[in-house]
Amino acid sequence: MKSAFLKWSMLASVVVMTASCNKEKEKETSTEKVPGFPLSSLDTTYKACDDFDSYVNGGWKKLNPIPGTESRWGAFGILDKENKEVRLKGIIKEITDQKDRKKGSEEQQIADYYQSFLDTTTVEKRGIEPLKPYLDKIEAVKSLKDLASVTGELQKVGVSTVLGFGVEGDLKNSKMNVLYEGQDGLSLGEKSYYERTDSSTVKVRSEFVKHVDNMFGFAGFKDPNPGKTILEFETKVAKLQLTNVELRDPVKTYNKTSFKDFKLLAPDFDLQEFADKQDIKTDTVIVQNIPYLKSVNALLKATPLATLKLYTRWQLLSNFAGYLPKSYDKEDFRFFSTVMRGTKQQRTRADRAIRSTDGLLGMPLGKLFSKKYFPEEDKKKVSEMIENVRSVYGERIDKLTWMSDSTKARAHKKLKAFTYKIGYPDKWKDYSSIEIASDKLFENVIASSLFQHKESIRKIGKEVDKSEWYMTPQTVNAYYNPLNNEVVFPAGILQPPFYNRNADDAINYGGIIAVIGHEFTHGFDDQGSQFDEEGNLKNWWTASDRTNFDKLTKKYIDYFSGIEALPGFKINGALTIGENVADLGGLTLAYYALEKSLKGKPEPAPIDGFNWKQRFFLGWAQVWHMNTTNEALQNQIQTDPHAPAKDRINGPLPHLKEFQDAWSCGAGSKMVLPETSRVVIW
Structure with missing residues (x-):
């Protein structure tokens, strides 16, 4: 069953790991403070006030060309690769090394599905007979x-x-x-x-x-x-x-x-x-x-x-x-990955086996991933961050000049009703009924598909289970669900560079707090704002307030529609407006949440020559750094509700006076807009 009605947001990132899992674990649990932003990422031949992405990430882009197996390479993809090809790989190896796995157990399903994907001899021998x-x-x-x-x-x-x-x-x-x-x-x-x-x-x-x-x-x-x-x-x-x-x-x-x-x-x-x-x-x-x-x-x-x-x-x-056999698989990759996205090289069968196992048995794997890689103290810390953002959002609502008091009251009601999930589910679905065999890849896929279909169909006419997750814990992403009025942050994204427990607050506020603010703002973007505090499609605005909001979003649509990401391919401002509004709101909320957290405290000392305001924006640009093939960029512009990474970094900044002040940008700088051209929504 297709599930195309929820509004999800996308994030991205990962560096090729050379350390062992044990060394990785030591690094993760270390309490030693780290800069959180490597100076090697900078390219100072650019000016921060003219092209912030190139200034902050130009060095990183030169040092991190797109691997042949990827169509784009950035923080999301790097972290996703680490989660799958290092962490999940280690978990799967531990399981496959076990003996006497009980039939129907998650360990048996994971090990046997993984083996069935690797069993290319049987796949080749069967041809298209399974079809x-x-x-x-x-x-x-x-x-x-x-x-x-x-x-x-x-x-x-x-x-x-x-x-x-x-x-x-x-x-x-x-x-x-x-x-x-x-x-x-x-x-x-x-x-x-x-x-x-x-x-x-x-x-x-x-x-x-x-x-x-x-x-x-x-x-x-x-x-x-x-x-x-x-x-x-x-x-x-x-x-x-x-x-x-x-x-x-x-x-x-x-x-x-x-x-x-x-x-x-x-x-x-x-x-x-x-x-x-x-x-x-x-x-x-x-x-x-x-x-x-x-x-x-x-x-x-x-x-x-x-x-x-x-x-x-x-x-x-x-x-x-x-x-199916290699000829089909290779040709499928050639068109959908190389022609449409510019990916030059297919991943190894072993790496694809991990990803395929994750795709079909992601929650059983997620249970093991969460236990090993997401400490309980991180859950508590992220909860505190979310409440901090909620508090600042309330203050921002009170200061709006374009919204009436009656609509502000309803906005506060919706904000107060926001719920959130962090890391992993409180209860886990039972997958034991799925029949998995080590020598029947096609039948395994069918069994999993039928299970998912049955799970979906049985919900018709039943109450919504608000505890259900729509992403696995190891996913490098986050989402806002308007029907539950909830924000969800899997354990997979709550790692560097998005969340670095050993970095200073400015880097984390520019990273994970801006992500949290992004998801909160989805509740008030062009789509989310049409749902009330109970998650129902219901107008809670006065007519004049909605008109004011639509004028602001139209101005932002026109702004992004004027950006040419590739020759002949301009960003579709109307398609990307929800994500663009969420980015603008997320940045704003995170900045003022950081400012609020510093009140009454000594001014933080600069790190590597950058003050806390500048480091906030370094943190923002760092989580979106990306190299992308032209084919993937073309596909994104036509199909994706997210603007290209460079424009997610640079796009909202000219609308923020806070950015101009942090970097002392003059009025003639390319990253500065006249006051009348700026868009301030939330």
Whole structure:
């Protein structure tokens, strides 16, 4: 089941480890204070007031070229690599070295899945034989109703078609889970890839056609020009879909209807059969885009059945390519990683085995990761940080000049109702029913997919479990969930450079506190601000206050839309507005939280020649430093609600007088905006 309705934010980072795990552990538990920012990262040929990213991170970028296995390389990726290829690797090795693992235990599942991924001899020997039961069902399709039945069954194991279901809390009754329906089925991920006429995007489409042809050739399928046929069909589907900017509007995409009326929206594609094959039973569904359903029904009816079967075979083959013989796996990497993101080299099978195990059994691994790498005292410290941010946010609300007192009162109510989760879940889900065998990679993946699907379906019509986590503890990320009105910080990100218990406060406030502030601000960004303190999609603003807010966000949208990240590719300010507002708010909250923490104390002494104000901004720039391939940057601009790393660093700073004062930037500096051009929201 797809889960595309929660608002998550992205972070990033990691350095290649050379020390042993034991030495690493000693370093982590050390109480010796460290600078927290290496001077080697600087490039003083740049001026801080003209290009802060290049000044702070220019040296780091030269010393840290993108590894061949990556499409971008920065704090998130480096820390993610460390968490997986050092820490999780060590945990998995300890488990695989154990003898007599009990069947159904987490240790048995982890060890045997890891082994099944490494067992390339069996994978090669089996070829595409594991797909045969599904291929036979696709081949037997004689009507649109048959297609609905087969694609419904395929949805249970993660194979996409032109629409899909997801289960989340009801946006207008957040305590109860409900079924959602949404658009799906584009291999290139976003409709702009099917519409843009620039040479680089045209090349992606051309390579996609070759990719499909190659994959069908490996499988022995004899269809003429399959790549061309699939691209033409997906292009027609793309034209019917909402843009990624339109999908950001929770009001527009909330269309609650009875399941009986829902079925009438696509009468030729049997939605009842599609749902039945997924074991879905419900009286209600929230439809993302009613015109799309009607139009895609007409498209399916007008499309030759042979084309629809070809498309379904493609989705099946593409979805499982990474678990098939080397020829499929290598070609899948060539297109989706090299062509679309500029990654030159595939990770080793052993490294991919770790990541695949983490992808399927992330929570059982997370339980062991948390125990080993997240001390209880860190949980307490982060809780204190969160409360500090909450306090400062309240003070900021009181000082707003564009918001009325009545809306401020509701904002305070929502802020007070914020809850948070830190590190890892208080209770762990039981995965023991998943059958995992050491010599059946494909069946293991299917078993895990069916388990996840069943877990999702059983929630329909039930109360939301607010203790549930939507990220594993080892994930280098954080998120705000508007339906729970909660912020969540996994243990994976609560490590250097984001949180460094041995660094001074300024570095940590510019890092993890700005991240915490970022997530808090998501509750009040263009989307989060539409949800009340109980997590319901409900207006709590006066009309004039909402107008004032929209004017400010429009100004910020226009500002980012003027930034060209690549020749011919400008940032989509409307797509990135939520993350950009959260960055601006997070920085502001963190700065004043740091200032508040220093009141009544002696002025902190400079470190390496930088005062505490400057070090705050060094901490901010450090967590976002990144080298990125042009292909990955192009993909990000078209599909990602986050601005490129350089612009996440530099973008908000000209709007902060605090930055100008910290670095003594003159009025003519490139990183300074006139007072009238600055945007101050929270």
